[in-house]
Amino acid sequence: MPTRETVRIAAVSDVHYGKQSQGVMQALFSQIAERADVLVMPGDLTDYGLAEEARVLARDLTACLKIPIVAVLGNHDYESDESEEIVRVLTDAGVHVLDGDSVEIQGVGFAGVKGFAGGFGRGTLGPWGERAIKAFVQESVNEALKLESALARLKTAHRIALLHYAPVQGTVEGEPVEIFPYLGSSRLEEPINRYRVSAVFHGHAHRGAPEGKTATGVPVYNVAMPLLSRLHPDRPPFLILELPLNGEAPSPRPGTQLGDPLVRTA
Ligand SMILES: [Fe+2]
Numbered sequence: 001m002p003t004r005e006t007v008r009i010a011a012v013s014d015v016h017y018g019k020q021s022q023g024v025m026q027a028l029f030s031q032i033a034e035r036a037d038v039l040v041m042p043g044d045l046t047d048y049g050l051a052e053e054a055r056v057l058a059r060d061l062t063a064c065l066k067i068p069i070v071a072v073l074g075n076h077d078y079e080s081d082e083s084e085e086i087v088r089v090l091t092d093a094g095v096h097v098l099d100g101d102s103v104e105i106q107g108v109g110f111a112g113v114k115g116f117a118g119g120f121g122r123g124t125l126g127p128w129g130e131r132a133i134k135a136f137v138q139e140s141v142n143e144a145l146k147l148e149s150a151l152a153r154l155k156t157a158h159r160i161a162l163l164h165y166a167p168v169q170g171t172v173e174g175e176p177v178e179i180f181p182y183l184g185s186s187r188l189e190e191p192i193n194r195y196r197v198s199a200v201f202h203g204h205a206h207r208g209a210p211e212g213k214t215a216t217g218v219p220v221y222n223v224a225m226p227l228l229s230r231l232h233p234d235r236p237p238f239l240i241l242e243l244p245l246n247g248e249a250p251s252p253r254p255g256t257q258l259g260d261p262l263v264r265t266a
Pocket residue numbers: 014016044074076204206
């Protein structure tokens with residue numbers, strides 16, 4: 001059983017809400033409300049980036065969830081040039097929408113940024129040649145800098161990073177290798193390691209892998225809902241991370257049963 005020394009963070013990404021989605025996730029949101037203290041939603045909140053879609057999502061969130069919600073936008077949320085209105089709609093609904101900034105909830109610090117593409121490791125695209133290439137790379141660098149400044153502001157014992165794009169290759173494995181460079185960037189990994197983040201949540205790679213690690217061992221969770229649904233059709237498609245707040249090692253959990261969400265301890 002969770003104790004007062006534990007914060008339970010539920011995570012689900014890529015819900016891709018559309019105009020017709022009213023009510024489709026209410027059952028899931030209600031389960032999250034029962035089992036978690038905070039919900040994080042790392043991007044692709046809407047399908048076509050329409051403010052109207054965000055309004056549908058905001059209605060479902062406020063109808064079912066009284067716990068704090070932290071989100072970042074994903075690439076889909078930019079598709080229709082309505083991202084500012086999407087942020088306004090969700091913020092009005094009480095969601096903390098992060099874009100290079102941070103928020104502290106129940107003693108846990110959350111830093112959020114969308115992130116960007118660019119590739120991993122030795123395959124990382126460099127700023128060389130055409131202006132278009134340099135601009136592309138600069139976008140990736142800027143997102144990493146935004147993440148760094150967001151993390152730098154947090155003084156909490158636990159820091160959680162929220163990204164839409166992947167910071168490591170491990171959690172995009174399973175996608176076609178040709179599109180790995182479009183699914184994330186190693187540039188995002190450096191601040192995560194330097195600020196000793198407790199865990200990273202991201203989405204975007206619908207066919208990637210659910211868990212990976214940075215070079216220094218920071219756990220990285222790909223919580224894209226389509227991925228969790230496919231991997232665990234017998235469980236609700238969200239992850240719960242239990243964070244001990246007293247600095248002790250996480251206590252062992254009883255095995256999860258059918259119908260339980262996935263649970264990880266940090
Ligand atoms: Fe997505």
